[in-house]
Amino acid sequence: MSQDLKDRAVTYLRALENRDWKAARALCAETATVWHNDGKGEQSIEENIAGMEGQIESIESMRYSILRQLSQPGEVLQQHVVHVATTSGMRGEVHAAVYFGFDDAGRITRIEEYANFIPVDGRS
Numbered sequence: 001m002s003q004d005l006k007d008r009a010v011t012y013l014r015a016l017e018n019r020d021w022k023a024a025r026a027l028c029a030e031t032a033t034v035w036h037n038d039g040k041g042e043q044s045i046e047e048n049i050a051g052m053e054g055q056i057e058s059i060e061s062m063r064y065s066i067l068r069q070l071s072q073p074g075e076v077l078q079q080h081v082v083h084v085a086t087t088s089g090m091r092g093e094v095h096a097a098v099y100f101g102f103d104d105a106g107r108i109t110r111i112e113e114y115a116n117f118i119p120v121d122g123r124s
Helices: 002-017 021-026 045-058
Strands: 028-036 042-044 059-072 075-086 091-102 108-119
Touching (some): 002 021, 002 059, 002 075, 002 108, 021 028, 021 045, 028 045, 042 045, 045 059, 045 108
Parallel strands (some): 028 108
Antiparallel strands (some): 028 042
16 A cells, blocks of 8 residues: 555656646545645645646646655655746746645545755756
């Protein structure tokens, strides 16, 4: 089950890369919540996905590189880098540590993301 949850976390991120909001949402429990270290507090999964969908027009591409995953029953802790390219030509990386909580059915119930954006082309 541990590897299965790791795979589910990666599948969720691949759905986001592919702008497949419906597939990403389907991997989550109805009551799933998301928290980021941006000071804005918790969001429902619907609010979080709607926010990403609203910003995606400025994103040319994004790719998650998984650096490591640790798991125990019902949880995955992951470190990754999101490589981002915008339509305005900016390139950057989001370095993140992400906690995924899962229910007994393997659906994501909680995402906590500690992230930092680093421009790689000298612009911010």
